Amino acid sequence: MKTTRLALGLGLGLVAGFAAVSPVGAQESINFVHNTYRTGAFSGSGIPVADGVRDYFTMLNNRDGGIGGVRINFEECETQYDTRRSVECWEQAKSKNSVVYVPWSTGAALATIPRAHIDKMPIFSMAYGLSAAAVGGTFPWVFNPPLTYWDGASVWIQYIAQREGGLDKLRGKTIGLILLDAPFGREPIPVLEALAREHGFTLKTYPIPPAEMQNQSSTWLAIRRDRTDWVLVQGWGAMNPTAVREAGRTGFPRDKVIGIWWAGGDDDARPAGPDARGYLALSWHQVGTNFPVIQDILRHVVDRGQSNSAREKIGENLYNRGVYQGMLIAEAIRNAQRLTGKRVVTGEDVRRGFEVLNISAARWTELGAPDFAAPVALTCADHNGHHAAFVIQWDGTKWNRASDWIRPDRARIRPMLEEAARAYATSNAGWPARSETCDQPS
Amino acid sequence: MTDATLTTRKPVLGESQRNGLIAGGVLALFIAALVVATQTGTITRNDWTYKIFVDPFVSMVDMPDLLVQTVWEGFVAGVLYSLIALGFVLIFKASGVFNFAQGIMVVFAALSLVGIYEFLTLTLGMPAGFVAALVAMAGALGIMFVLAVAVERIVLRPLVNQPDIIMLMATVGLTYFLIGFGEYIFGGSPKVMITSQLGLPTGSTMLDFAGGRINIQHLDLAAAIIAAVMIAVLGFFFQYTRIGRALRAVADSHKAALSVGISLNQIWVIVWFTAGIVALLTGIMWGARSDVSFALEIIALKALPVLIVGGFTSIPGAIVGGLIIGVGEKIGEFYWGPLLGGGIESWLAYIIALMFLMFRPQGLFGDKIIERI
Numbered sequence: 117m118k119t120t121r122l123a124l125g126l127g128l129g130l131v132a133g134f135a136a137v138s139p140v141g142a143q144e145s146i147n148f149v150h151n152t153y154r155t156g157a158f159s160g161s162g163i164p165v166a167d168g169v170r171d172y173f174t175m176l177n178n179r180d181g182g183i184g185g186v187r188i189n190f191e192e193c194e195t196q197y198d199t200r201r202s203v204e205c206w207e208q209a210k211s212k213n214s215v216v217y218v219p220w221s222t223g224a225a226l227a228t229i230p231r232a233h234i235d236k237m238p239i240f241s242m243a244y245g246l247s248a249a250a251v252g253g254t255f256p257w258v259f260n261p262p263l264t265y266w267d268g269a270s271v272w273i274q275y276i277a278q279r280e281g282g283l284d285k286l287r288g289k290t291i292g293l294i295l296l297d298a299p300f301g302r303e304p305i306p307v308l309e310a311l312a313r314e315h316g317f318t319l320k321t322y323p324i325p326p327a328e329m330q331n332q333s334s335t336w337l338a339i340r341r342d343r344t345d346w347v348l349v350q351g352w353g354a355m356n357p358t359a360v361r362e363a364g365r366t367g368f369p370r371d372k373v374i375g376i377w378w379a380g381g382d383d384d385a386r387p388a389g390p391d392a393r394g395y396l397a398l399s400w401h402q403v404g405t406n407f408p409v410i411q412d413i414l415r416h417v418v419d420r421g422q423s424n425s426a427r428e429k430i431g432e433n434l435y436n437r438g439v440y441q442g443m444l445i446a447e448a449i450r451n452a453q454r455l456t457g458k459r460v461v462t463g464e465d466v467r468r469g470f471e472v473l474n475i476s477a478a479r480w481t482e483l484g485a486p487d488f489a490a491p492v493a494l495t496c497a498d499h500n501g502h503h504a505a506f507v508i509q510w511d512g513t514k515w516n517r518a519s520d521w522i523r524p525d526r527a528r529i530r531p532m533l534e535e536a537a538r539a540y541a542t543s544n545a546g547w548p549a550r551s552e553t554c555d556q557p558s
Numbered sequence: 559m560t561d562a563t564l565t566t567r568k569p570v571l572g573e574s575q576r577n578g579l580i581a582g583g584v585l586a587l588f589i590a591a592l593v594v595a596t597q598t599g600t601i602t603r604n605d606w607t608y609k610i611f612v613d614p615f616v617s618m619v620d621m622p623d624l625l626v627q628t629v630w631e632g633f634v635a636g637v638l639y640s641l642i643a644l645g646f647v648l649i650f651k652a653s654g655v656f657n658f659a660q661g662i663m664v665v666f667a668a669l670s671l672v673g674i675y676e677f678l679t680l681t682l683g684m685p686a687g688f689v690a691a692l693v694a695m696a697g698a699l700g701i702m703f704v705l706a707v708a709v710e711r712i713v714l715r716p717l718v719n720q721p722d723i724i725m726l727m728a729t730v731g732l733t734y735f736l737i738g739f740g741e742y743i744f745g746g747s748p749k750v751m752i753t754s755q756l757g758l759p760t761g762s763t764m765l766d767f768a769g770g771r772i773n774i775q776h777l778d779l780a781a782a783i784i785a786a787v788m789i790a791v792l793g794f795f796f797q798y799t800r801i802g803r804a805l806r807a808v809a810d811s812h813k814a815a816l817s818v819g820i821s822l823n824q825i826w827v828i829v830w831f832t833a834g835i836v837a838l839l840t841g842i843m844w845g846a847r848s849d850v851s852f853a854l855e856i857i858a859l860k861a862l863p864v865l866i867v868g869g870f871t872s873i874p875g876a877i878v879g880g881l882i883i884g885v886g887e888k889i890g891e892f893y894w895g896p897l898l899g900g901g902i903e904s905w906l907a908y909i910i911a912l913m914f915l916m917f918r919p920q921g922l923f924g925d926k927i928i929e930r931i
Contacts, residue, residue: 155737157853159746297901323901327856330848333631334891334903341617341624341892354748354853361848365762365775387750387849 144460145189146182146449148173149209151220156196157329158353160383161434162220166192167425168438169218169445171417172409176446178416183446184453186460197353199223210235215452215466216445219245222300225258232257233548238467240448242441243268243377243400247303250500251537252471256552259470261444262400262492262503265303265350266533267524268376271398271505272304273311274522275374276346287316292344294335294351294359297323301350304376306536307529308348320344329355336362349375349397356384364391371396374507382432385510393512397433400505401440401489403515405431409439409484433508433515436488443483444492448473455555468555471496490521496554502526578917589615614893623770628892629885634778636884637785641840642857643864643876644789645833648796650870651809652829653714655725659732661858663834666705666740668841668850671698672749691755695838702834710826718822719812737852746852751845753777758846781843788839792832793873801828809871863911869921878922886910 150169153162173190182188191212193205202224209217217232217239219225225245232239239258241249247264249255263271276291277283293308295301305321312319320342322335332355339347347368349359356379363373371394375384380397388395405414410431417423418430429435452461452469461469474493480486490504502524509518541547592611595601601608618625642660649657657663675694678684684693713728754760759776766772796802807815808825816822841850844857860883868879887910891903914922 154746155741155852156746157851157856160748160849160851160853163745163747321900323899325901325904327859327904328901329853330844330857331635331860331903333635334628334888334895335900337624337628337631337888337892338895338900340627341621354848354851357748358848366773367762383748383849387748389750 143187144185145187146460147189147191147212147214148216148445149191149193149205149212149214150218151195151202151205151224152192153195153197153220154192155194156198157326158197160357161353161378161381162197164381164383164425164429164432164434165220165438165441167423167429168435168440169442170438171413171423171425171430172439172442172446174417174422175409175413178420178422179412183449184459186453188446188449195221195224197221199227203227206231206235206237210237213462215449215461215463216240218242218441218445222246222303223298225249226299229255229258230544235463236467237463238470240441240445240470242437242444244300246540248533248536248540250498250502250533252495252497252499253550254537254541254547255499256471256496256550257467259473259494259499261473261494261499261501262490263505263524264500264502264529264533265376266307266529267500267502267526268398268505269304269307269311270524270529271522272348272374272376273308273315274525275507275519277315278519278522283315289317289345290320290342291317291346291348292320292322292339292342293348294322294324294332294339296329296351296353296355297325300352300378304348304350307532310528310532324351324355329353330358332358332362333365336366336368339368340366345372347373349373349379351375351379351384356381357387360385360392360395361388363395364388370394371509374398377437377505380508380515381434382429382515383434385515390512392510395510396507396518397510397515398505399433399508399515399517400503401436402487402517403431403433403436403508407485407488409443409488410436412484413439440489443485444473444475447475447479447483467552470494470499472555502529575917581917609897610894617893621770622768623772624892626767627772628888630772630774630778632885632888633881634775634782634884635888636881637782638840638843638880639860639864639884640789640877640880641785641836641843643861643868643880644792644873645836645840646861646865647868647870647873647876648792648829648833648836651796652805652825653725654722654809654812655729656870657833658726658729659736660833660837660861661855662733662736662740663702663705663837664841664844664858665850665852665854666736667698667702667834667838668751668845668854669740669744669749670701671695671838671842672752672845672850673744674698674701675752675755676749687755688757691752691757694752695756698838699835702838703831706827706830706834709830710823714826715823737855741852748849748851748853751842751850753842753846756842758842777843777846781846784839785843788836789873789877792836796873801825805829860907863907865921866908866911867914867922869923872921872923875921875923882914883907883910 152166153159173188176182177187193208195201195205202219202221206217206228217237219241222245225241228239241260243263245260247266249258249260250264277286308319324332351359363370373395375397377398380399385392385395418427448466448469451472452465455468456465476491480488492501492503494501504521504523506517506521507519508515589611596612645660646657671694674697675690678690678693679686684690713732717725717728758780762773762775764771764773796805804820804825807820844854864879864883867882868875887903887907890906895902
């Protein structure tokens with residue numbers, strides 16, 4: 117009797133166990149482990165971005181049942197903007213078969229680029245990371261649209277030239293770059309130096325060590341001493357609101373301080389109050405909630421209490437940037453499904469999906485974001501696109517668009533990037549020649 | 559410190575100070591020689607000796623307004639560094655432990671203030687303004703008091719007479735607890751300091767000076783005054799009151815203090831609460847210069863070189879040390895920073911501290927420790 121019961125119990129247990137692990141009836145999903153920093157010194161920038169991308173994928177799951185009928189299993193990996201933790205997140209993403217790795221840190225991008233082709237997981241570093249990764253022939257596994265920091269430097273100088281009355285008016289001017297003393301901060305320097313030589317302006321660099329992000333008084337004194345005409349801000353986290361405040365404190369004209377797109381958060385300008393009015397930053401997408409995609413997020417995510425973001429922060433600049441990033445990645449996953457005919461795609465498939473990424477104005481509208489951003493297209497050779505950007509201005513309470521689209525000087529930037537890519541491949545012994553096939557966009 | 563340790567004060571000018579003066583004199587002679595060499599054309603403007611030893615001083619004379627402005631910025635930063643260092647000194651004096659959690663206490667106190675203010679005005683509908691800010695201030699002080707009691711009960715009391723390293727590790731643990739607890743309650747998003755609501759002045763005054771201008775921020779002025787008053791009150795409290803004497807007794811020896819009837823627990827609560835008040839003031843001042851976020855914690859590291867210069871046990875040391883580091887690093891960054899690509903002030907503070915260590919290992923005002931074997 118005892119033996120019979122034991123056998124029956126074991127049998128039932130086995131059946132239950134098999135049922136639990138059996139693929140029959142299990143829901144298909146695509147895994148996406150996403151780096152975030154909701155804690156630490158850079159959380160001010162990390163939180164809105166993370167909220168935007170998370171809410172977008174939650175919305176896709178709630179509204180459409182995922183992408184192509186497959187739910188996206190979105191997970192966050194907390195890095196605190198720390199490269200060591202970010203590399204740990206790479207390992208986590210790899211072990212969970214994440215279809216893409218999003219470092220959200222230039223240091224983390226640099227640290228993981230050599231692993232991507234080995235672990236077959238593409239890196240998507242949207243408008244940050246190694247600028248030279250735009251060269252798809254050398255970096256088939258890395259994508260950094262819609263423009264690089266080098267393009268950003270070009271846009272900066274063109275905008276200043278517009279305001280000064282022409283590129284020839286830059287001669288004799290002093291342009292300062294205050295930068296976070298980290299790989300991210302130093303990225304635009306080569307292009308700015310080249311442009312300074314060409315147009316005859318003086319470039320002054322003011323590095324801010326991460327420990328001094330909130331202690332910039334000597335930097336702004338140096339800006340005053342150097343009689344700097346324009347200040348560019350390559351900052352992130354607590355460095356940005358401090359820079360805007362210091363500009364106000366020292367009386368430097370705020371409409372001559374231009375942040376890179378990562379220095380354009382609402383929380384970068386808001387703490388300075390009236391002192392921030394006039395502050396400028398680069399961007400490539402709109403702010404606000406007046407887009408069907410954002411309305412869908414409000415309806416399908418926020419109203420259901422599934423968002424981490426406060427309702428009033430939906431539609432802010434960095435939140436919408438998270439949504440923009442989500443839309444590009446989702447489109448790459450759709451492309452991968454179309455190219456392979458598979459519903460559940462892998463990192464290798466999504467890499468192919470990125471290479472044929474092509475979001476036209478009509479496609480932006482289909483995605484629920486008419487006029488949200490400019491068309492973006494990638495190719496096997498060009499993983500960036502060097503797309504246009506525009507300038508936004510803080511009016512004391514919100515960002516407003518303050519310029520037309522400004523196209524970076526691709527003819528100048530592209531050869532520099534290709535040279536930098538060649539130098540990277542040469543200095544990293546054994547860097548593989550591209551063996552990945554190139555899909556044709558349909 | 560063990561019972562076999564005696565503490566003595568050094569004479570005003572010890573051997574090391576005399577050496578320091580001699581070194582300073584030699585340096586001054588060296589600079590004078592360089593100036594003469596430059597005047598006579600022996601050294602040109604492109605020589606590194608000129609750039610390091612002559613050009614900064616020429617700039618100081620050419621643009622005295624910038625020199626005064628730099629010294630003022632250094633002074634303000636120094637006063638704020640002093641305030642942070644004071645938090646460390648108080649706890650070190652009372653418990654002989656380096657309070658690793660002082661930085662996060664700054665963040666926690668400032669977040670409590672802003673968090674309570676937001677709760678009062680947004681959730682409870684209290685009118686925004688000075689009254690709400692005062693209530694929030696009282697609430698934040700209450701939280702710091704509760705924290706002090708909790709630290710004494712949960713962390714310190716069980717560790718009486720344990721080696722210092724155990725106490726240090728306990729404060730490390732407290733740091734990580736407060737980071738997690740703070741993020742759980744207040745979230746990681748930066749908050750805006752309620753500067754004007756607290757009645758702190760904003761705006762600035764421009765002073766004409768030597769053909770240039772000096773920009774005095776009213777907030778900086780208020781910070782300097784408040785910090786100075788705070789330091790004076792604390793100095794008086796711990797120097798001349800019964801509790802102050804008890805504190806010094808505790809600092810010398812837990813066992814001896816207990817044997818003469820001093821309540822160690824009470825002293826620890828008082829000291830941790832005082833450090834909490836100092837943390838709140840520091841958080842308000844730094845938060846008003848940027849925003850209130852967990853990045854503020856890094857600022858507390860600035861207290862380390864200040865403590866090296868001023869000594870871990872001296873309140874005047876924290877003040878003078880803070881001012882030396884504040885002014886020293888701003889002058890260094892402003893005049894010599896460009897030679898090294900800028901951004902040198904974070905490590906320059908330690909170089910300045912090390913230079914002091916060479917002449918006074920116990921810090922400017924620290925107690926010289928004589929161990930009798």
